[in-house]
Amino acid sequence: MQEKVLYAMSALFDTPDAIIQAAESVQKAGYKKFDVNTPYPVHGMDNAMKLKPSTLGYFAFIIGIFGAIMAVAGMGYLTGVDYPNVMGGKPFFALPAFIPITFEVTVLSASVATVVIMIAFFFKLPNNSHPVHNTEYMKNVSDDKFGVLVEAKDAMFDAAKVEDLFRSLGASRIIPIYYDLEDIRTVGNIFRPKFVLFLAIVVFVSAGLTYGVLNRLLFIPPFTWMVYQPRVNAQQKSNMFADGSGMRNPVDGTVARGWMPYRYSGKPDEAGLNLVNPLIPNTHTLDLGKKNFDVYCSPCHGYLAKGDSRLRGQFPNPPTLHSDKVRNWTDGRIYAVITDGQNSMPSYSRLVSPSDRWAVILYIRELQRALNAKQEDLK
């Protein structure tokens, strides 16, 4: 049998005060590689061991700031530059709305990074085992005793001297801790084939189980999901109705949005009696009317609606719209002419929308008034 290799000398104490004193003395004696294990955090231990304040906080700080900047920049770019969408009437770059998310991202990135950095750099990645595991010492300090140990690697280490020191401090027990021979060979090696294989199996099994549960098991009856309830999808067959069609025709008389039927086709006089111009003359409607009139009506009727066509005899000249007849017509009657056409004048219902037609009529009224001004208009 091989000789045992000493890892450390350890001592157990009964009270938190004793362990603080012990830690102080060990530190004062000049040992560097020593550690304290207690069942719970003992107040004042950092100071007794003269531990330097950890630098981990700076990493957390820097990564937190980084997370905050990424969050603001990311949201700002997405909602402000790349895909601006009006949401709740707020500006694209809506800083107040970003702040809760920025806060979350800051905390998340700082905390995750802190843990990762702590394990990877401060603990230099975990080992499979540690010499203090499964020892009398560990059993005691994870129960009701307070332990301190000095590693054999320490430059000043001398087993007998350390033992004397512990004894002089009043240790209740002194236990040497030896390496597990198996561990010496494998210490620091988390890439042992057996271990890697084990890890791989764990990954596959847990991933497979997760997949199976979430994507398969949960869909086996009696588990029901609202998404998968029986329902009719657009353009699909359904046995509910006799004609086998899932979609229904609209009720008779249904009117499509933005379209109104014209009821006076071929009955201009009735239109003249019943239709009322919904628009009131103002700069906006008159401008609209002028624009439409100049585009659609003026080629035949002339800019001033005097019947002075620009078609040079290629089409029968229309009559003037300043005749007493047209001036006495109601707006509805003119609307009927535009909508249905009249004799050789074609219908303009496809080109000019209903509201534009009414605007054109307002403009015609204006032209009529301009050429037949009343006395009071001159004032």
Next chain:
Amino acid sequence: MSQQENNIVYTQKNLPSKLLTIGVVILIVGLVLAGASYLIDPVRASFNSLISMMFGLSVGLGILFIIGLEHLTGAVWSVPFRRVAEYLGGILYIVPILAIPVFLNMHGVFSWSDPAVIAKDHVLQGKVPYLNTGFFYIRFALAFIVLWFFFTMFKRNSIKMDSNPSESYVKSSKILSAVMMPFFAIFTTIMAVDWLMSVVPRWFSTIFGVYYFAGSFLAGLGALTLVVIMLNKRGYLAKGLGGDNYYSLGAFMFAITNFWSYIAFSQYMLIWYANLPEETFWFIPRLHTSWVWMTAGLPLIKFIIPYIFILSQPSKKDPKRLTIAAIMIMFGHYYDLFWLVMPAYHKEGFFFSWNELAFPILLIGATITYFAIVTKNKNLIPVNDPKLPQGINFHL
């Protein structure tokens, strides 16, 4: 370090008599200024008086809460400071005096108290069951009676323990603190709603009570830290205080700074998001007139600067930096209250003159005078508190 050497080194010393003189001088200066400012413009003076009252109340509430919290949680770190808190919290007895100018100018400060205003406003008519002068006075009286009761009881128990170290006082304070908490919450909210929110009677914010509480906690901590450090530096408290005791005060200030910011931002963001005219109108003078500079300064003064200042570990332990932080935090709270109240008096924009300084000076003078008088020939630490040795040897 360890508990075997637990002798408390404390000798009872009187504060220098100079302190009383200083306090009285400041008090008289404050009285003169306040009187002059009242003669010039009673409504403006009343608004200022209201702000100072709410600030003083904040300090009192904050300290009362810290005392209650200590009893409730069995905290040890704050025990060596508790007596200072118990004297300083007496500011609660002083502040109602500052309400007098407001009571004399009810219509000017609280428009809801004016029947002519109510008659024209159907929204306010709906609030009449709560916002009416009679009930308002009752709530005011009730709030102070309740706060005084708890404060006085805590103080009495604590002082009695000096001569008669009996566990029963510890227990009675503990029960008292548990009973106090709900009352504390209710009356803090009521005072905040009555005296701060109702200066713009149509406006409401459901988070307002917590907002004021957060600020109060800060103000109380700031005042306590400032006084504790000043006394401890000159050796009026037990020997060996500092380090982790200071660190805890600093950590508390840091935490509550964050808490206040969280609440203040929540209030702003929810109003901003919902964009309801009955809520947003409160922010309009604060964002669209020269008040906007004060609004912009608020997060800076009450959050960003203290946050960065107290962030690092050493600055939570260093008495000098803690002193600065405490002053900063108290100034921030006054600034906050000014910002909450004054746009109601003067919507058109920011203003400031000596008038605005009169009442704070008065309050400071009164507090120093009070503190100097009540601490005369008294212990400044709870000498026989069973947790005192642990508190002095407190380590994180």
